[in-house]
Amino acid sequence: MKKQLDGVNCLYPMPTVLVGTVVDGTPNFLAIAHVGIMNFATPHYISISSAKIHYSNRGIAENRTFSVNIPSEDMVKATDYCGIKSGKKTDKSKIFELFHGELNAAPMIQACPVTMECRLYQTVDFKTHDLFIGEIVQTYVEESVLTEGAVDFAKVKPMLFDMPRKKYWRLGEPFTDCWQIGLAWKPEE
Amino acid sequence: MKKQLDGVNCLYPMPTVLVGTVVDGTPNFLAIAHVGIMNFATPHYISISSAKIHYSNRGIAENRTFSVNIPSEDMVKATDYCGIKSGKKTDKSKIFELFHGELNAAPMIQACPVTMECRLYQTVDFKTHDLFIGEIVQTYVEESVLTEGAVDFAKVKPMLFDMPRKKYWRLGEPFTDCWQIGLAWKPEE
Numbered sequence: 001m002k003k004q005l006d007g008v009n010c011l012y013p014m015p016t017v018l019v020g021t022v023v024d025g026t027p028n029f030l031a032i033a034h035v036g037i038m039n040f041a042t043p044h045y046i047s048i049s050s051a052k053i054h055y056s057n058r059g060i061a062e063n064r065t066f067s068v069n070i071p072s073e074d075m076v077k078a079t080d081y082c083g084i085k086s087g088k089k090t091d092k093s094k095i096f097e098l099f100h101g102e103l104n105a106a107p108m109i110q111a112c113p114v115t116m117e118c119r120l121y122q123t124v125d126f127k128t129h130d131l132f133i134g135e136i137v138q139t140y141v142e143e144s145v146l147t148e149g150a151v152d153f154a155k156v157k158p159m160l161f162d163m164p165r166k167k168y169w170r171l172g173e174p175f176t177d178c179w180q181i182g183l184a185w186k187p188e189e
Numbered sequence: 190m191k192k193q194l195d196g197v198n199c200l201y202p203m204p205t206v207l208v209g210t211v212v213d214g215t216p217n218f219l220a221i222a223h224v225g226i227m228n229f230a231t232p233h234y235i236s237i238s239s240a241k242i243h244y245s246n247r248g249i250a251e252n253r254t255f256s257v258n259i260p261s262e263d264m265v266k267a268t269d270y271c272g273i274k275s276g277k278k279t280d281k282s283k284i285f286e287l288f289h290g291e292l293n294a295a296p297m298i299q300a301c302p303v304t305m306e307c308r309l310y311q312t313v314d315f316k317t318h319d320l321f322i323g324e325i326v327q328t329y330v331e332e333s334v335l336t337e338g339a340v341d342f343a344k345v346k347p348m349l350f351d352m353p354r355k356k357y358w359r360l361g362e363p364f365t366d367c368w369q370i371g372l373a374w375k376p377e378e
Contacts, residue, residue, distance in 0.1 A: 002288075002304075003335065005328040009233035010303045010340050011226060011257065013347070013360060015200060036225015036236050037200060039318040040352070044198035047225050047236075068200065073364065080371025095376045099191075114199045115191075124313070124322075129228040133313075139194040146192065150353040151199050158202070160349075160360065163229070164339040166367045171202060171349065172359030175262065178350065182269025187284045 013160035013169050018082055019048055020067035020107040023059035027093040027107035030056040031083030033161030034129075035068070044136045045121060049129045055087035057130050063105035064120040066134060069112035073157040076168060101138050113142040113156045202349035202358050207271055208237055209256035209296040212248035216282040216296035219245040220272030222350030224257070233325045234310060238318045244276035246319050252294035253309040255323060258301035262346040265357060290327050302331040302345045
C-alpha cells in the first residue's frame with residue numbers, strides 16, 4: 001500500500017562530507033550531506049547544496065574554491081559539531097590538522113581518508129540554497145584505505161546521512177559486483 | 190600518507206535508483222547512482238546525471254518528467270539489468286508492474302518501496318552528461334517501510350553504489366543521531 005508524502009525528498013542515505021573554505025582569511029568547515037555527482041568524465045564535477053544562511057557560502061563565492069573531505073566514523077563528534085556550530089560565532093579553524101594543494105583557499109583535512117580539492121565551476125540558485133558545483137582538480141586518499149589501488153569504503157568507514165530519521169548509518173558489506181549479476185538475468189525470471 | 194588520484198571522483202557510496210521515462214510512447218527504465226540533492230525546502234529538487242548516449246535522455250527532454258525509484262536489494266538482478274541493457278535495443282517496459290501519478294510520462298515502479306515523481310526543472314550540460322534536475326511533485330512510499338511515519342532505510346534495503354570498486358553495498362546500522370553527538374563536544378577533546 002503506497003502512502004503519499006507530499007513531495008518530500010527521500011533520496012538517502014548520502015555520504016556526509018566536511019566542506020572546507022576560507023572566510024575572511026580564516027579556514028572554516030561545514031558538515032553537509034546534500035551532495036551530488038554531476039558527470040562521469042574528466043574533469044569530474046560534484047555538487048554541494050548549502051543553505052544561504054551558512055557562513056561558508058560567502059567564502060566559496062569569493063574564493064571560488066572549496067574542499068570536500070570524507071570523514072570516517074571515528075570523526076563523528078567533530079563532524080557533527082561542524083554541522084551544528086556556525087563559523088559566524090565559532091572559530092573552527094583549529095579543529096583539524098590541515099593541508100593545502102594548488103588552490104590555497106580550499107583548506108583540506110589531514111585526518112579525512114578521502115579529500116577532493118574543488119574549483120567552483122557554477123552556482124545554481126535554489127532560492128533558500130546555493131548549489132555549488134565544483135570541478136575536482138585533485139583527489140587525495142590515505143594509502144591505508146586503498147585496496148588494489150582503489151578506494152575501499154569498508155576502510156573509509158563513511159558516515160551515511162539519513163534526513164527522514166536524522167541518523168548517521170554505517171556502511172554494511174558489499175553484496176555483489178555491478179554490471180555482472182544482471183548480465184545473465186532474463187525479465188521472465 | 191596521502192596518494193593523489195588525479196582528480197577522480199570518490200564521493201561514494203550513493204543510492205542506486207531506477208529512473209522511469211517514456212521514450213517514443215514506451216516506458217523505459219535506467220539504473221543510475223550518480224544522483225544529487227539540490228536543496229532542502231519545498232519544493233524539493235534532486236538530480237540525476239545521465240550520459241548523453243543513454244536512450245532515456247531524449248524521453249526526459251521531450252516529456253519534461255521522470256520518476257526516481259529506489260529499489261530494494263532483492264531487486265538487484267532487474268536493477269543491474271536496467272543498467273546494462275539499453276532501451277534502444279531492449280524493451281524494458283514489461284519488467285515491472287507500473288503505476289502513474291499526475292505526470293503521465295513518468296512511469297513508476299510498484300515494487301520499489303520509495304518513488305519520487307519529478308517534473309524537469311532544469312538541465313545542466315556537462316558535455317558527455319546531461320544533469321537533469323527534477324522538482325519532486327509527489328513521493329510514494331510503501332507503508333511497510335515506514336517507522337513512526339518516516340522512511341526507515343533499514344526496511345528499504347537500498348543498493349549503495351561504489352564506482353571505485355564497482356560494487357553494490359548493503360546499508361549497515363545507524364550508529365548515532367544527527368545534531369546531537371556534536372552538541373556537547375569541545376574541540377579540545
